[in-house]
Amino acid sequence: MSKDLVFYTNPQSRGGIVHWMLEELGVPYKIEYLEYGSSMKSPEYLAINPMGKVPAIRHGDVVITETAAICAYLADVFPEAGLKPEGDALGPYYRWLFFVAGPFEAAVGLRACNVNLNAEQEMQLGCGRLERVTDVLADAVGGRQYIAGERFSAADVYVGAHIGWGMLFGTLEKRPEFVEYWRELQNRPANRRSEELAEKAMSKQA
Incomplete structure (x- = not known):
């Protein structure tokens, strides 16, 4: 049912x-x-x-x-x-979905609040400095169409959206790896539909 x-x-x-x-x-x-x-x-x-x-x-x-x-x-x-991969792709799917939800978002948020972690704070918080998580994420998407395996998944929705928004709002460097990874994802019909619906909702609230 x-x-x-x-x-x-x-x-x-x-x-x-x-x-x-x-x-x-x-x-x-x-x-x-x-x-x-x-x-x-x-x-x-x-x-x-x-x-x-x-x-x-x-x-x-x-x-x-x-x-x-x-x-x-x-x-x-x-x-x-x-939208959920199988086999060997399942590991990277969970890994990068929650890497962005955890260390990446925390590091971006701390930097937005003008907090620069020292070495001891990095150990306490576990998220690492923004520069480090950015390097790791760029490495993960570099040369890849999708973040986990050979098919689009829910992890690409989450990771892709954060990369796209980060570059748009200036919280993430426009590295070539990010630009290339986001290029096709942003034009997926489902993403475009969701953006159009959000724009209509905002115009009604204005």
């Missing part, structure tokens, strides 16, 4: 990554747009995500928060979409 799939988001949030993922799945879903500081902090939504943040999804009675977790969950429960 199919379950209703509800997507909670704001068009100016990380929800854009989940929106792209949902469009790649090609399954029906409902969008609930929330506003910062109002409906996002309402008792109704806090019952779904006590952090009062987006994105989140509700799939039947199951609630999932955290963007990388949502992408991994959707790839798992909709296997017909082929």
